[in-house]
Amino acid sequence: MNKSQSAEQLTVIIPTLNERINVEKMIDRLLSLYQQVSIIVADDGSTDGTNDVVLNWSVKNSRVFFLDRKEEAIKGLTISLVDALKITKTKFFIVIDCDFQHPPEKITDGLNLMIEGYQLVIGTRSSVEGWSFRRKIISWGATTLGKFSLLLRRRPRPKDIMSGFFGGEVQFVKELIDQHPKTISPKGYKLLFDLLKVLPRKSEIGEFFYTFQAREAGESKIGMKQILVYFRSLF
Ligand SMILES: Nc1nc2c(ncn2[C@@H]2O[C@H](COP(=O)(O)OP(=O)(O)OP(=O)(O)O)[C@@H](O)[C@H]2O)c(=O)[nH]1
Ligand SMILES: [Mg+2]
16 A cells, blocks of 8 residues: 555644644645645644634635634543544544644655554654753653552553653444543643553554753743642642
């Protein structure tokens, strides 16, 4: 199967919050790399014109869909992804950040693993560029505690449990979400970690590797609130 044919089976889900400049480039890039891919932009009420950019694309290309969550009471990354999965029509999905920290050309590696049969695939950061010492420490602490939490639950422990670059079989992941409403909290921030907590013990996870780069434009939305929500989700 060539790249274009297999991309027909894939939806790329992009969560956004004020990413006008990045989202224009990201959609353009995705459609030039994978002509047959479907794209859902799950936006939490951006105020910088992200909505206009994506709506323009959706008029030009029926494979681009704008999921407008502006009026939703609960906002956040996890719930945005869960809502996007509910309307995904393809067999596979992959989540990618809008700020080019996840290289779009690596989506092929993830898709190939899904086609091979892995029901969950993770883009694993093999190195990280441009992080401060503080950010490295927070990430290390969060990952170490997260792995300990998975060990206690006797669940698989892939290398990058905090990755925002992950995907899988839509049906499989949707069922996990439906079956574990308490663990997969709508107010969460790291959907992948919540999925790992309830993943069937024998599941095999496909990993592909990439370098996590500095954000291209716009501002980071990660803050103390997200870190606290994560720590609460550990145990
Ligand atoms: N829908 C939605 N998207 C969000 C929300 N918070 C962040 N995002 C998007 O999720 C992706 C990751 O957010 P970032 O702020 O880049 O977080 P990060 O990559 O962990 O942090 P940095 O390394 O500082 O960029 C980006 O595409 C954001 O626009 C949210 O509350 N809702
Ligand atoms: Mg980022």
